Amino acid sequence: MKNRMTSMTKASKDNLGTILMLVAAFVIVEILRAAGLVNAHMDGMLVPICVYATMAVSLNLVVGILGELSLGHAGFMCVGAFASAFFSKCFENSMGVFPRFLLAILIGGIVAGIFGFLIGIPVLRLNGDYLAIVTLAFGEIIKNLVNVLYVGRDSAGLHFSIKDQASLGLMEDGEMIIAGPQGITGTPFNSNFVVGFLILLISTIVVLNLINSREGRAIMAIRDNRIAAGSVGIPITRYKMFAFTLSAVIAGCAGALYSHNLSSLIATPARFGYNMSILFLVFVVLGGIGSTRGSIIAAVILTLIPEVLRFMADYRMLIYAIILIVMMIVNWNPKSRAFIQAHSVGKIFGKKKTAKSGKEGA
Amino acid sequence: MALLEINQLSIQFGGLRAVDDFNLTVEKGDLYGLIGPNGAGKTTVFNLLTGEYKPTEGVIRLDGKDITGRPAIEINREGIARTFQNIRLFRQQSVLDNVKIGLHNQYVCSPAAAIFRLPSYYAVEKQMNEKAMELLSVFDLEGEADTISANLPYGKQRKLEIARAMATNPKLLLLDEPAAGMNPNETEELMADIRYIRENFDMTILLIEHDMRLVAGICEKLTVLNFGRILTQGETKEVLKDPEVIKAYLGDD
Numbered sequence: 001m002k003n004r005m006t007s008m009t010k011a012s013k014d015n016l017g018t019i020l021m022l023v024a025a026f027v028i029v030e031i032l033r034a035a036g037l038v039n040a041h042m043d044g045m046l047v048p049i050c051v052y053a054t055m056a057v058s059l060n061l062v063v064g065i066l067g068e069l070s071l072g073h074a075g076f077m078c079v080g081a082f083a084s085a086f087f088s089k090c091f092e093n094s095m096g097v098f099p100r101f102l103l104a105i106l107i108g109g110i111v112a113g114i115f116g117f118l119i120g121i122p123v124l125r126l127n128g129d130y131l132a133i134v135t136l137a138f139g140e141i142i143k144n145l146v147n148v149l150y151v152g153r154d155s156a157g158l159h160f161s162i163k164d165q166a167s168l169g170l171m172e173d174g175e176m177i178i179a180g181p182q183g184i185t186g187t188p189f190n191s192n193f194v195v196g197f198l199i200l201l202i203s204t205i206v207v208l209n210l211i212n213s214r215e216g217r218a219i220m221a222i223r224d225n226r227i228a229a230g231s232v233g234i235p236i237t238r239y240k241m242f243a244f245t246l247s248a249v250i251a252g253c254a255g256a257l258y259s260h261n262l263s264s265l266i267a268t269p270a271r272f273g274y275n276m277s278i279l280f281l282v283f284v285v286l287g288g289i290g291s292t293r294g295s296i297i298a299a300v301i302l303t304l305i306p307e308v309l310r311f312m313a314d315y316r317m318l319i320y321a322i323i324l325i326v327m328m329i330v331n332w333n334p335k336s337r338a339f340i341q342a343h344s345v346g347k348i349f350g351k352k353k354t355a356k357s358g359k360e361g362a
Numbered sequence: 363m364a365l366l367e368i369n370q371l372s373i374q375f376g377g378l379r380a381v382d383d384f385n386l387t388v389e390k391g392d393l394y395g396l397i398g399p400n401g402a403g404k405t406t407v408f409n410l411l412t413g414e415y416k417p418t419e420g421v422i423r424l425d426g427k428d429i430t431g432r433p434a435i436e437i438n439r440e441g442i443a444r445t446f447q448n449i450r451l452f453r454q455q456s457v458l459d460n461v462k463i464g465l466h467n468q469y470v471c472s473p474a475a476a477i478f479r480l481p482s483y484y485a486v487e488k489q490m491n492e493k494a495m496e497l498l499s500v501f502d503l504e505g506e507a508d509t510i511s512a513n514l515p516y517g518k519q520r521k522l523e524i525a526r527a528m529a530t531n532p533k534l535l536l537l538d539e540p541a542a543g544m545n546p547n548e549t550e551e552l553m554a555d556i557r558y559i560r561e562n563f564d565m566t567i568l569l570i571e572h573d574m575r576l577v578a579g580i581c582e583k584l585t586v587l588n589f590g591r592i593l594t595q596g597e598t599k600e601v602l603k604d605p606e607v608i609k610a611y612l613g614d615d
Contacts, residue, residue: 206477214476214487225453235435
């Protein structure tokens with residue numbers, strides 16, 4: 001009985017540690033901003049950091065918890081970004097800022113979730129690397145699809161085309177909402193660090209609470225041994241669908257945050273392409289597959305490093321690669337892992353200090 | 363009515379008839395042994411019973427209900443649970459969580475309740491913990507509830523697999539070589555545990571085993587398989603004296 005109590009508090013202590021780490025990082029950054037110690041460039045990095053950390057939480061759910069590989073998570077972010085920006089443009093003048101942005105985030109999440117669900121229906125029934133292949137294709141297709149999509153609005157309603165702007169046949173009072181390769185311009189600039197932090201915090205709490213529940217255990221059972229999970233009556237496809245869809249919803253919310261931080265939202269490969277999806281995967285792998293806290297820390301550090309190293313000019317990416325390799329060795333070497341596990345409480349604070357000093361140093 | 367009735371079960375893999383015309387009747391409360399030389403098709407019978415493989419021919423009835431060819435998940439819900447010859451635990455999860463995963467279908471808690479940590483979540487978790495600890499204590503594993511299951515010694519991993527199968531509240535428990543890799547002391551303990559769950563949980567057990575001490579010690583009835591076909595069937599004492607069985611195990615002369 002005693003053992004059981006310690007096991008419960010151990011898991012919830014660990015979760016509490018992650019949440020406290022996030023809140024503490026938020027408070028420290030807010031204090032630094034109030035004190036004027038964060039320059040404009042770094043200030044502009046805050047929302048993207050929240051976006052990428054949320055993406056890391058989302059992808060960790062698929063890769064680390066469910067044990068499936070997704071190579072197209074930037075695609076879900078893209079769907080969420082465009083769906084939410086579309087909504088905000090449509091209701092820019094007819095709704096207050098707060099309810100509109102809240103709805104935009106929800107819509108970004110729901111639309112991305114629908115895409116995740118639809119992709120999951122055929123693919124998650126199969127075992128093997130099919131999800132990786134299909135999500136890879138999805139990421140590329142959705143990016144190209146958005147680039148040929150024209151949507152305009154006039155007094156007669158909405159007009160769609162996949163040819164060009166002229167074929168929309170807008171009336172004089174019409175305005176473009178999505179202009180093909182020009183994307184969406186003039187999305188209301190609603191994102192800020194507080195909203196970004198809240199989305200990251202809520203996503204983290206949702207995922208951590210899910211892991212320590214009946215559903216989360218079932219999802220991890222499928223990852224650990226699919227045949228054994230079936231033999232104890234766990235509906236495998238249903239839980240795979242659930243985890244994958246939830247991950248897509250979180251990615252869509254991150255996309256909504258992202259799109260409301262840009263004056264011009266274009267589906268470029270640099271923003272929503274394959275390399276982005278791989279970058280998210282790097283966050284998860286470096287953070288320690290399955291560790292939500294590690295994924296967040298890796299996302300923050302790896303987003304900051306290229307900016308912090310900007311003064312090194314041409315050598316920047318070289319140093320970045322070396323840091324990647326060192327992080328990988330430190331994270332996965334059995335001895336260093338044993339050391340980290342033995343000093344787990346110190347680890348939370350130690351890592352946070354390095355992240356903080358990284359921000360200060362910039 | 364018998365708990366498990368298997369009629370003329372066969373499965374063909376290409377040119378190989380791995381199980382051929384297999385018949386078996388297990389009554390409620392039986393402790394039934396399935397033995398035979400290596401490669402006789404014993405595990406294949408288990409895989410057919412639990413829906414891993416679909417039979418080419420034949421009918422499987424559990425409690426009078428036809429469950430032939432149904433998927434593994436449904437068969438577990440109908441009341442058959444199993445362990446595996448090559449242990450299949452959820453290796454990265456704790457001993458307690460392994461059993462709680464087995465309890466999955468016995469308790470209901472919506473994902474929303476878990477995510478928002480509603481009172482129903484805590485109530486269900488508490489019930490699951492209590493039930494899981496109760497099952498672990500049957501196998502003397504309650505002291506290791508927090509251990510990651512991959513770190514358990516081999517014999518305890520086998521016991522944990524039985525506890526996890528028991529957690530699904532089955533009518534029929536299939537044990538695939540439960541004593542494999544155990545030393546004589548561990549085998550003694552295991553035999554006591556099997557007797558205990560049969561008495562106290564009202565369990566019907568069908569087991570595959572090579573350890574003749576265990577088979578002779580606890581099984582009341584035996585079926586001997588050889589090359590996918592039934593060699594002989596009946597009371598343990600009679601079967602073990604059968605010259606055909608001795609020949610199958612030890613070879614001619």
